[in-house]
Amino acid sequence: MYLKKLTLFNFKNYEEANLDFSEKLNCFTGSNGAGKTNLLDAIHYLSFTKSYFNLIDSQNIKHDAEFFAIHGQFVRNGSGPDDVSCIQKRNVKKQLKINTKEYDRLADHIGLFPLVMVSPYDRDLINEGSDLRRKYIDSVISQFDRNYLEDLIVYNKALAQRNALLKQFGERRYFDEASLDIWDEQMKSPAARIYAIRKEFLDGFLPVFNKYFEFISQGKEKVDILYHSDLSGSDMEQLLKDNLQRDLSSRYTTTGVHKDDLELLIDGFPVKKFGSQGQQKS
Template sequence: MFLSRLKINHFKNHSEADLSFNEKINCFVGDNGVGKTNLLDAIYYLSFTKSCFNAVDAQNIQHQRDFFALHGYYKNQDEVEDRVSCIQPRGKKKQFRFNKKDYDRLSDHIGKIPLVMISPYDRDLINDGSEVRRKYLDGVISQFDTFYLAGLLEYNKALQQRNTLLKQFAEHHYFDELSLKIWDEKLIQYGESLFKKRKAFFDEFNPLFSKYYHYLSQGKEEVEIVYKSTLQEKPLAELLNESVRRDLAVRYTTTGIHKDDLLLLINGYPVKKFGSQGQQKSFVIAIKLAQFEYMRQQKGFKPILLFDDIFDKLDENRVAQIVELVSEENFGQVFITDTQPSRIRAIFDKINIAHKIFEVTPEKIRELT
């Protein structure tokens, strides 16, 4: 599957654009601040029904405009074209359509157009808290397992209800064990299933991750992602029972899969503390490339791959190495942003692969010949 055409109206800083893409590699070049990343975000929107960078849909409408509209035209292996549209009027509900038909639930669209985005913000996986890593993990699995996404939504609903009940107990100085057990059973039902799926995912994901990191680092370091969950120690029923007193004291649920985390290790030590900037960059790129290959295996076709600010913290030889890698048959359509057209041209002078280069300025986007 690849994106053959993208139409934009009043999205962020872009008033209007109608772009036709190469099915292999497409590059957006231009100065910082002209909207290269916004073009990638428009493509991201059409896969995930939301922005990668701004969760408030209305804030993605261009200033002084009443709406934004995104239309993507996708072709699959059989050359059948699908149209995906996202229209956000200011002050009204977002409209999201697949072949002109509105979705009843936006979550039904997740996974239809699998996509992997690599950006400087991926360093948050290393530097930020466990919530960022759990969100990433859930986002990956949800793209190929609709039952996982449905279970996660149910788990979070039950968690919210249980936390509300714990607060009521504390505020009104009473305790109703039967009421709490109702939500315990929901957490156990969905939490145990989600835990097993997360664990199974990492059993298959880690070898792919190690392979790509070794490629990027030329085998200089050993890396590992360790999935950490209290459910590895005891069943969730036991954990919830043991934590009741603590939960009552702090007024929220202190154990469960919503507390899971990932340990990111280089040579056995946390990459956050002991990895250089270049090693950390290679670490997150390897995670995303492994994600791409895993999703390709699960879906049976190639996701779209977005590279934002590809030269950040990497030398030109390493970037050329990555571009050469993604030009291979295992990879499909790729979008790249960079600030220097000459640097991108130099890479394609060395690597013979079909591509298009678009120059982005505040006024317009034009294809370079």
């Protein structure tokens, strides 16, 4: 599969652009600020329905324009071309279409055109918070496992409702266990599946990761990835019960797969604390 054509209107610094791509290797060259990265971000929109760099869609509309439009034509093995369009107007819901048919849910598009984005900001995966590392692994798995993506959506919606309820309990100084149980019930099964799939993915990914890092470092360093999850020693239902008082005090859910983290090690030491800039980039 490859992207054959890309057309932009009023996207970031582009008023209009039309590009044709090779099915092999393509390179963008140009001066700083010419818009090379913006082209990559437009391609990211066609795969993930959103920007890699700025999640506020309206801010990606060219200044003084009323909308942006991104059109791409993908060629997949064994099938005809697929035309994907993403259109964002100011103060209007974003539209995403495939072969002129609009999606009811943007999530249904994820995984149809897999993409891996490599960026200088990838160092943030080491130095920033656990939410970036979860987001990264979720974006990879969601591209090939639609059920995993559905579990994430269900879990995060229930989590948001549970947190809103916990905040309400604290502000109004009351507690309704039955209301909380509704969201606890909706979270436990997706949480178990999310944990299991993340663990399975990392078990398969680690040997590949080690293989390529060994090539880069010429075998001088050993790397490892540790998966930390509250569910490694308990199930979601029990975790929520055991941490109820802490949740009530904090006014949000303090345990669950939304707190999972990845720890990257070199020769047994955390890269975040002891790795050089060169090691972190590797």
